[in-house]
Amino acid sequence: MADRSGEASTTSYERDETMSARLDRNYNELLQELRVMQAGIQILFGFLLSLAFQSRFTAVSDFQRDVYVVTLVSATLATGFLVAPVPFHRLVFGRRMKDDLIRAATRYVAAGLVFLFTSISGATLLVLDFLLSRGVAVATTSVIGVVFVVLWVAIPMRARAQSDVGVRSGGGRRRA
Template sequence: MAENNSSSTAGDAPRNETRFERADRNFAEILQELRVTQAGVQILFAFLLTLAFTERFASLDTVQRATYVTTLLLAVLAAALFTAPAAVHRSLFGQHSKPRIVRVSSRLAVIGMGVLVFALAGSVLLVVDVAVGRTGGIIASAGTLLVCAGLWGVLPLLLRRAGKDEGTGGTEGTGPDTSDAVRPAGPR
């Protein structure tokens, strides 16, 4: 007999779903999120790949070349982290491992976002350094880090706290018989 779990999100009616139904839903949500981030990473990666074949690339100094290579490798790592959930799902398909897949996929996505922050900051550093100078590049890169940290880290924490204060947040996946094992880690 399937176990039923009732969970709700802020403003939503309670859901009556088994842990595997919840895992299926959570995995679909993670995949939707990854579609957004993957497109950005692919565009960034393509941009970085083309830079090495431009005429101006030969004029980059040592710091700019190191920034370029580091940023390129960070973009590759982010792309790998964002595509890994599909590979994990494919390798465990049909083994009733969806809750584990969701856990691992969520962690991969969170790590991927962290790597992406540095890839974006590195790209901004390189472009602004070449366009206006090193000081401007460092300032713009630091600004990029702050904006991403604020929007991707601080804002979700503030929203979670506000939801808890209102008594409506943080309730998804916390009903009776609910396992945190199928709830993605990190900000929701």
Template sequence: MQPGGEQRTEGDELSRGRHETKDERADRRWGELMQEIRVAQTGVQILFGFLLTVVFTTRFPELSATDRTIYIITVSLGAAATGALIGPVSFHRLVAGRRIKPHAVVWASRLTFIGLVLLLATLASALLLVLRVATEATYVPWLVGGLVAWYLVCWYVLPLWVRGRYTNVDDGDGD
């Protein structure tokens, strides 16, 4: 029996080590998500801001049609990543006070994941453009491919490996 006369089972939320309610867990997860988003938002906003200025440089008219296409794709990806990574803030604002924070956390987390995938695509596209213009070397796609592979290892492969390696099925909610 828990305080207040509530009986808890072994797999119950309050017996998983943190001893937090569903609402407390949602609050904690929301705070953690906002901290993570701050890091990604800063990077994507700086990159996107830089990309928006490129079109006004003196060298932009000299870009080949291929490089201009890469630029348009890069700016579009940056805009999409910015939208997805800022989306959770708007999401929270619009649903605040409705007692649906656990659902808001799930949807904001999904937007953040999509934003990170779009950020990866933006970085790859921006690297391709910059390195093509800077070097015109034939190895540029290979270099960009190697960097994308590195991002994939750092952002997805390693965390998924650690999650699989150290997560005990009986640990509970996956935090």
């Protein structure tokens, strides 16, 4: 984007769009994020549902069964929260409630990500505990969990904090 002098501006994220256009863009971006997550959670959920019907599943320990139940419930809840924006949209469609929809969908996605994280961690722990020793499984799953938290939370929050500093120091106002 060029500023008034014709030079490319690198500090301003201002958009020349109406509130309606901004809401539409935000909702479309949210839908794109959901599409990425949907495939992963559906595959994991299907895997977990089929696992209980495998002949070797009867040989799991109490710990593994407990991890499985928590993981299955988490995957179910992740699916529910990550799909929730769709029926919400359908029920409020045409009522000029897109701002409410985006606010609610953002909360649903945040909750869905927590349950998705729990599901991925649980599935990893379950498989590793079945294949390796419990100590190795717990340690490996913990390291993987830390990597997920860094990628999903720490790095984005750091970028957000740096962005806020730029906004406060006059580096331009950013708007979603």
